[in-house]
Amino acid sequence: MKEQTKFKVGKFLIPVTLTYEDKRIYVKFLYNRGLITEVKSMAGSKWHGRKEEPNPRKIWSVSNCARNLFQISYLKGENPYAPWDKDIIQQEYERELYTHQKAAIDFILARHYCELAADCGLGKTLDAIEVLERAKPVSAWYVAPKSALYAVQLEMKKWNCQGEFEFMTYHGLVSRTNNFTETSKVPQFLVIDEASKLKNPTTQRSQAAQIIADYIREEWGDEGFVLLMTGTPAPRSPLDWHSQTEICCPGFLKEGTQAKLKQTLAITEKCENPHGGSFYQLISWRDDVKKCNICGESADHDNHNPQILNSLDCVSGEDEDTWHGFVPSIDEVSRLHKRLEGLVLVQFKKDCLDLPDKIFRKIELPPTPQMLQVARTIIETSSTTIGGLTLLRELSDGFQYNKVSDGFETCPVCKGSKRTANPLYKVNCDDCPDREFQCREDRVCSAEDPTTICDGCGGQGHRKKYKRTTEEVECPKDEALRDLLDEYGEVGRVIVYGGFQGSVDRVIKICESCNWAWIRADGRGWSSNLDGDFLDNFQNKVIDIPRIAFVGQPGAAGYSLTLTASPVIIYYSNDFDAEHRMQSEERTHRIGMDTNRGCTIIDLLHLPTDYLILENLKQKRHLQSLTLGQIKESFDDKS
Ligand SMILES: [Zn+2]
Ligand SMILES: [Zn+2]
Ligand SMILES: [Zn+2]
Structure with missing residues (x-):
């Protein structure tokens, strides 16, 4: 299918020809830098003009997927964001609720597909219960870690909830999704508790949540609900939002992948990978307008002072290209929170409740000299940190293990193979599609060898066996x-x-x-x-x-x-x-x-x-x- 349309980029309307194929959308337009940036930020963007291409053509293509269609709709001047800009209607409540809880419930009922990011202790479970009772969905799933599920069930009882959830763990969600067939019933309401567990888009649970959320959009449209809840309104990495917002609304963020969002939010440096390819190293988050957009340093940093660098030049010529004029940056991290406002409701405890610190x-409790002596012996005889630490923690609680030698056994860690998986090596590195962006996220995949000497036996394959007797x-x-x-x-x-x-x-x-x-x-x-x-x-x-x-x-x-x-x-x-x-x-x-x-x-x-x-x-x-x-x-x- 071919479509002639215009994309709005800045103040300009640029004629574009879109060709829809099964998996790809081809985007043809006359050279325009702003539009190239937009297309590049889409998922699966590709330029077909390279000489290496089997059939080089001066055309771009992107994945044919919901998230790109959302952004294309936006570029065409339509407003796909409308459901998240709508006025929020204030409901009447019978239960005694806090103002912030009413705000949260009103928000969810207006948005349908959204995330509630509220500090724990603000009563999110009751928010979800109220939504369940008011929305009266045909069926509703509640996904949470096992330890949270029991507590939620208790709250349902406590509040005499007039509705029913089908409860499942993340693991349960994954197997439900794997066993989904055309005759399976798509729930109308999906609650995902502790949604920060979905920050990594490559995990099975993130993918399962994405699939079910997509089904709900397809089957129930604006009568469906997908509610993500997290107790971490300020995640340590702002990139954590990407996969969660994709589940709520694919395409809401124009950046097609976490790696592309990183390009927006952070100043990065392209580094060559010693064994081929390249990756982007984080230099600084764009979270302060006082940071330079090139180097992340402040205006008075030596990077922006030609004199200092000239004097250094006399010693060595290496710093030559470090100097540049200070370039002001945009606080993209704060802007991200603004961009997400319609989709994610953030509530901090300090703003909502007047709780004392x-x-x-x-x-x-000072240990006795004898106790310290036993502890030192444990440290000296431990082969692993975790093993030693565990024994010390137990000792500190008044448990002492007596080890009695009992022959040899095959090492249970490596099963006798003498080597174990190297935790520094990431299997994903080799086959991740966005390798040059995603790899080396935190310099974790620096190890080349997928295995390492077994920590359990020191590479012997077997170890001394002990019988343990506990003594209080x-x-x-x-x-x-x-x-x-x-x-x-x-x-x-x-x-x-x-x-x-x-x-x-x-x-x-x-x-x-x-x-x-x-x-x-x-x-x-x-x-x-x-x-x-x-x-x-x-x-x-x-x-x-x-x-x-x-x-x-x-x-x-x-x-x-x-x-x-x-x-x-x-x-x-x-x-x-x-x-x-x-x-x-x-x-x-x-x-x-x-x-x-x-x-x-x-x-x-x-x-x-x-x-x-x-x-x-x-x-x-x-x-x-x-x-x-x-x-x-x-x-x-x-x-
Ligand atoms: Zn700079
Ligand atoms: Zn071993
Ligand atoms: Zn990697």
């Missing part, structure tokens, strides 16, 4: 916890997190010995020594149940739950995951908290590793990057 309290040893955290239970006895509600199931069991034993009831939520699921609805008991039955502790692992019980009856969160110990820590800290610091009582977060710190782990979690550093040397150092300071 969290109060952090550290209880330092005296731990000062126990006494500290008893004191805290006493301190909070009047309030009668505490949350205690432990990094291991063993720690959770230990905390529960202490609770029982202090006459506290308990609810347990960890990798084994939920249980309690009381009958009735767990959360109802905790949140509401203050008279009937004077003292009850919520005890869990941060990963299993850290998400989505509202536990505002407690003014305190006690970390008996942490796990490895900064996200778990961040999420679990929000259990009481949210809607419904007693603002006079505030929210106190207490860490019980025993062995030096407790301090090291806490510090790393706070800085969202990966504990995987810790070395045995650093761990050893933390103990040396303590001697």
Whole structure:
């Protein structure tokens, strides 16, 4: 099919011939620099004029896909953005809702295909419930990580929700999508919770979400709903928005790929890859108008000072081409948030709720010399950082493993092959379509060898086998916890997190010995020594149940739950995951908290590793990057 039309570029209307084929759209026009930029930013853009082409023609082509059609419609002067510019109608509400919740629900009901990016603790689940009840879809899916699903189901019960979701994990979504046939029913409403998990467009779950969202657009049009929800309104990389907005509305951002968005948002430098090809290295985000558009430095930087560079020239001629006049830049990162305004509703807790700051309290429990001695032995005999760190964390919680030698075994890590996959090597590199853009994102794929010497056996293929026997040893955290239970006895509600199931069991034993009831939520699921609805008991039955502790692992019980009856969160110990820590800290610091009582977060710190782990979690550093040397150092300071 051929179409004669005009594209609006800046102030000009440029005649364009579009030829639609099955997979491609050919775009023919007389040379125009602005229009070339537009076409280049589309997905799958290609210039057919190169000599290497089998049939060189002076013509561009782009992928024939929804996102490009959206942008073509825009260039033709139509307004595909209209549904996201529409006025938002304020609904009447029966439930008692916060102003920001009403704003969110109004927004979703007006937009249909959109994202709610609101700090956790702002009541997003209830927002989704209200939309479900008002939109009355024929069928609705709710996708979330397993740990969040249970909490959402509890909220549905709590709010007496008049509607039904079909719940599934991301894994469930992937298999549902793989098994989708022409007779399968397309849901009318899709909720994706923790949508930041879809930031990478190449993962199976992102692709599954994209496919189902596309089906909904096709089947239900403006009567369908695709709602993405994330608790990270300010992701660390602004590129994370790309794949999420593609699921909400393909083509809303004109940049066809994450890599093309990076070209807009960042100053990059083309680098040659030693084994062929090239890639774009990030120099600086365009997030400040005071940055130079060429080098990312400020106006008074030496890059913009000819004199200094001239004097350097005398020493070496290498800096010759560094000098350039300062070129002002546009703050594209802030502009991106503006561009997304119609599609993404951003809500920060500090703007929506008047919550008091969290109060952090550290209880330092000095280890005995014997304890430190055992810890040092663990460090010296550990072959891997994670293995050693895990034993030290357990020791710090009062668990000691005794290893008894028991012959040899084939290395379980490499299965005897002596080598394992190299984490620095990315398999995707070799076959990713946008290789020159996408590769080397964070200089991660610097390794050439896909395998490396096995960390589990040091390349031996076998290793000494040990029998492990666990022994519970005296731990000062126990006494500290008893004191805290006493301190909070009047309030009668505490949350205690432990990094291991063993720690959770230990905390529960202490609770029982202090006459506290308990609810347990960890990798084994939920249980309690009381009958009735767990959360109802905790949140509401203050008279009937004077003292009850919520005890869990941060990963299993850290998400989505509202536990505002407690003014305190006690970390008996942490796990490895900064996200778990961040999420679990929000259990009481949210809607419904007693603002006079505030929210106190207490860490019980025993062995030096407790301090090291806490510090790393706070800085969202990966504990995987810790070395045995650093761990050893933390103990040396303590001697
Ligand atoms: Zn510059
Ligand atoms: Zn091995
Ligand atoms: Zn790569």
